[in-house]
Amino acid sequence: MFTLYQMPGWGSAIVELQLAHYNLPCDLVEAGELFEDAEARDRLAAINPLAQIPTLILPSGEVMTESAAITLYLADITGRDDLVPGPSTPERPAFLRWLVFIVANIYPTFTYADVPTRFVADGGAAAAFRERVDSYAKDLWRQVAAAVEETRGPWFLGPRFSALDLYLAVMTRWRPREEWFAAEAPGLLSIARAARGFPGVAAAYARNFP
Ligand SMILES: N[C@@H](CCC(=O)N[C@@H](CS)C(=O)NCC(=O)O)C(=O)O
Numbered sequence: 080m081f082t083l084y085q086m087p088g089w090g091s092a093i094v095e096l097q098l099a100h101y102n103l104p105c106d107l108v109e110a111g112e113l114f115e116d117a118e119a120r121d122r123l124a125a126i127n128p129l130a131q132i133p134t135l136i137l138p139s140g141e142v143m144t145e146s147a148a149i150t151l152y153l154a155d156i157t158g159r160d161d162l163v164p165g166p167s168t169p170e171r172p173a174f175l176r177w178l179v180f181i182v183a184n185i186y187p188t189f190t191y192a193d194v195p196t197r198f199v200a201d202g203g204a205a206a207a208f209r210e211r212v213d214s215y216a217k218d219l220w221r222q223v224a225a226a227v228e229e230t231r232g233p234w235f236l237g238p239r240f241s242a243l244d245l246y247l248a249v250m251t252r253w254r255p256r257e258e259w260f261a262a263e264a265p266g267l268l269s270i271a272r273a274a275r276g277f278p279g280v281a282a283a284y285a286r287n288f289p
Pocket of ligand 1: 089090091113129130131132133144145146147182186189190
């Protein structure tokens, strides 16, 4: 049994959808409002010093963090390649490239801009910082959109579904929000919408975004 520290609609959803897809049993533990509740933060920090979700406790009791690492690990232990293209598939390089791009470039824009006063003391400067970080995130999404356009769909990698589609399903709900994606990156949004109804993940998606 896995234990997933989560909050509905937060990044833990990316992992919850994958656990659901693989049909892996999982206890869901509410992490609490990590940005507002110091006790919730301290509780989670005792397990994951970053105090971030997803935080996944493996059946062995080992703690695993980082959605991309978890994505690769779940494919390993299930022996399946339906969310992670196998090492010798033609989609593998693009999969790895964009998986890491999303978690290494886009995800940190949330870390720094969700509560910018954690990093920029002055309130006015913090607001400007957030605006710039959010604008940088839009540039990054445009790069993703351009890459996806080349694959010609229906999924991120082209004809085959993957965990990247689940990242889109969840992350297009966040800043810069669906309206922006509809206007500036409609291809990403249509993949995201299709992925939300993908068999095996639809119920977990609905739990996260009722
Ligand atoms: N690199 C991590 C990022 C996880 C992350 O930033 N999660 C957010 C929620 S969507 C969080 O817990 N933020 C709290 C914080 O950064 O203090 C991953 O890919 O799993």
